Amino acid sequence: MPIDPNAEIEITAFEWVPRFAQGYVRDLRPRWACEEMGLPYRERLISAMSKPEWYFRDQPWAQVPHLRDGEISVFESGATLVHLGDKGDLTPVGGQARASVLSWTFAAFNSVEPLVFEWANVAVFSRREEWATLRRPSLRKQLGERLDRLQDALGTREWLAGAFSIADIAMITVLRSADDTGLLEERPALAAYVARGMERSGFKAAMEAQLAVFLAHTPPAKQEA
Numbered sequence: 001m002p003i004d005p006n007a008e009i010e011i012t013a014f015e016w017v018p019r020f021a022q023g024y025v026r027d028l029r030p031r032w033a034c035e036e037m038g039l040p041y042r043e044r045l046i047s048a049m050s051k052p053e054w055y056f057r058d059q060p061w062a063q064v065p066h067l068r069d070g071e072i073s074v075f076e077s078g079a080t081l082v083h084l085g086d087k088g089d090l091t092p093v094g095g096q097a098r099a100s101v102l103s104w105t106f107a108a109f110n111s112v113e114p115l116v117f118e119w120a121n122v123a124v125f126s127r128r129e130e131w132a133t134l135r136r137p138s139l140r141k142q143l144g145e146r147l148d149r150l151q152d153a154l155g156t157r158e159w160l161a162g163a164f165s166i167a168d169i170a171m172i173t174v175l176r177s178a179d180d181t182g183l184l185e186e187r188p189a190l191a192a193y194v195a196r197g198m199e200r201s202g203f204k205a206a207m208e209a210q211l212a213v214f215l216a217h218t219p220p221a222k223q224e225a
């Protein structure tokens with residue numbers, strides 16, 4: 001079990017978030033990478049509602065995750081994956097293999113996640129706004145086309161870029177958030193890819209660790225009778 005209060009690596013995460021966000025908070029990414037490589041990490045928990053002022057020095061917007069590895073401080077979940085991947089076997093050391101893994105990692109965060117994030121906004125958070133209703137059809141089409149090309153690029157491969165890598169942690173955590181669009185169901189190879197990732201013991205352990213924190217810090221008013 002990689003959680004170890006004395007570990008060199010520290011992951012900052014929220015101590016509690018509302019139910020709809022549980023299991024989707026981005027500290028899942030570095031947790032998953034640590035679990036895959038058997039790297040011990042300790043948790044540093046902060047409140048999502050009342051972010052401590054000192055935390056803005058580690059993460060400019062006081063978002064999670066933040067990663068500390070000895071003297072090294074890393075923010076942005078993608079950067080935490082790159083840092084961790086280099087400590088083990090989740091990122092190849094050089095050549096085309098490394099370039100492909102980094103390309104797909106950035107593709108997840110720059111070419112897919114923004115559309116998924118926008119979908120959450122128009123379909124959930126701002127769903128009652130007229131502009132959101134107007135934007136939904138074109139966004140669904142745009143995201144669908146992006147997923148079509150992604151599915152084509154994946155082809156019959158098990159993982160995006162050779163062996164399982166940080167690129168898969170990046171892409172699968174992004175795609176999971178698109179569950180409610182129905183777009184994955186329409187693309188069985190992509191849905192199977194996401195399911196394959198979520199079947200890994202590293203994913204399950206990371207998820208369990210995130211959820212255990214929320215359970216332990218559920219505010220009394222939110223506890224079920």
Ligand SMILES: N[C@@H](CCC(=O)N[C@@H](CS)C(=O)NCC(=O)O)C(=O)O
Binds near residue numbers: 025061078
């Ligand atoms: N691009 C950042 C986004 C981080 C992010 O949005 N984190 C969310 C949790 S999943 C957060 O901290 N939200 C609270 C806020 O933005 O104030 C990353 O990937 O690390």
